[in-house]
Amino acid sequence: MSQRFLTTAERWRRYQRDLDAYRRRSLFRRSHSRFRRDLAILPHVFLLPGKARIAPLCETEETVRLALRGKAVWTLDTATRIVSGFGFLVSPDLQGYMSIGDLEWAEDAGLISEPGSSGLSIDPLYRRPPVLIAHLEEDIPNLELPSGDRVVPWDFLARDVMGTLGWRPDLLTRLEATYPAALTAFHQLS
Amino acid sequence: MLRRVRSSPLGKHLILAGSSGLYGASESIPALTEDVDVLIDADWAAKEERHLLKEMKQLGFEHQAATSTFLGEDGISLDLVGYSRQDSGDRIGGGREVPIMVFGDLSKILSAPGSTVELSTQGRALAPAALTAVKLLTIRLEKGSKDKLQGLLLIAENATNENYLTDLLRLLKLFDSDRIEDAVSDAQAACLAVSGDVVRADAQASGYGDMSQAINHGLDILKHLVSSGEEQP
Numbered sequence: 001m002s003q004r005f006l007t008t009a010e011r012w013r014r015y016q017r018d019l020d021a022y023r024r025r026s027l028f029r030r031s032h033s034r035f036r037r038d039l040a041i042l043p044h045v046f047l048l049p050g051k052a053r054i055a056p057l058c059e060t061e062e063t064v065r066l067a068l069r070g071k072a073v074w075t076l077d078t079a080t081r082i083v084s085g086f087g088f089l090v091s092p093d094l095q096g097y098m099s100i101g102d103l104e105w106a107e108d109a110g111l112i113s114e115p116g117s118s119g120l121s122i123d124p125l126y127r128r129p130p131v132l133i134a135h136l137e138e139d140i141p142n143l144e145l146p147s148g149d150r151v152v153p154w155d156f157l158a159r160d161v162m163g164t165l166g167w168r169p170d171l172l173t174r175l176e177a178t179y180p181a182a183l184t185a186f187h188q189l190s
Numbered sequence: 191m192l193r194r195v196r197s198s199p200l201g202k203h204l205i206l207a208g209s210s211g212l213y214g215a216s217e218s219i220p221a222l223t224e225d226v227d228v229l230i231d232a233d234w235a236a237k238e239e240r241h242l243l244k245e246m247k248q249l250g251f252e253h254q255a256a257t258s259t260f261l262g263e264d265g266i267s268l269d270l271v272g273y274s275r276q277d278s279g280d281r282i283g284g285g286r287e288v289p290i291m292v293f294g295d296l297s298k299i300l301s302a303p304g305s306t307v308e309l310s311t312q313g314r315a316l317a318p319a320a321l322t323a324v325k326l327l328t329i330r331l332e333k334g335s336k337d338k339l340q341g342l343l344l345i346a347e348n349a350t351n352e353n354y355l356t357d358l359l360r361l362l363k364l365f366d367s368d369r370i371e372d373a374v375s376d377a378q379a380a381c382l383a384v385s386g387d388v389v390r391a392d393a394q395a396s397g398y399g400d401m402s403q404a405i406n407h408g409l410d411i412l413k414h415l416v417s418s419g420e421e422q423p
Binding site: 005006007008009011012014015017018019021022025026029035036039040042043045047048049050162163166167 | 254255256257258259261267280282284289290291329330331334368371372374375378379381382385399402403406409410413416417
């Protein structure tokens, strides 16, 4: 098969098409008033290879969460459910930061199956049993709620959302409307 | 082949760029493709088209009609990409036989001092900061994320090189803030796409994981750099 190179005129038309698409993308970004502000957010990759572990739950989500209370720092969907009463993911998983020792403790206590490292996703396109997704890191900023649950502060939650789901302006707007205010209310209660 | 071109009379008119420009800017980041992009002053190419065609033929390159592509005897293709010293708009320049796309972004970057470097093996290439700026600002739908990732890898590789970071910020500031915001946003989208790939990959992809971390590092530095640039006059 002979190799056919694009003529300069064909390349030019393709470039014009790309420019049009870029203009539309740029307009879409700017249709969200938070675009500029969110550019300053440094994404934090919660599912970082080598740091993240996934383990199917052997007990109910609530049992595992209560057992890890004070040990884990919850983030993403789990943190938002605890703080504002509703989450944003369908899959009933737990997402949190913890030490390798606490993860091993949860396994030894029969709360979770053996943790693995592949197939990680917080928004699977298929139905799967609920899992604990643990990021093995202890030095994470956190706030302790009156219940004893520890959760990431708002700015870190935004970094985790960005680093895990990409830029989701609608979701960030929704979370920003509830998460920081609920944390403040908890703080005033305590 | 590159050495042959660079040491020819055409050498002084050609600037190694595109992915192949990485040969001049990094020893560790792979170019990914073997096709070669070289920048050329499209106004010079228009004026010296006969000379250009003759020299390329002597070097063993066959011109592909109505394109800016030359095919080497070894099957490698060389693409001429245009810039201009006279204007900074996008257009088709070059001559009647060798039409060349001229990119305004390239024209702006190449008008800035220090945007090219002499290679030890003869010829010129885009300087690392200029190549990074070009990669970050490149607009193309197909393979576009590859350009952003190479840009971020270059930033990560030069993270402690103050001169490089200063040059990169100076070059980025040649463009409107909207362009920079879109460039950062595109880089972020490419970075997150790689992170997603890595977490779904198996243990054999450990090198990919390291690359992903370097890309994340590059994005962090880029964001800090752009923020610091906004604070400066």
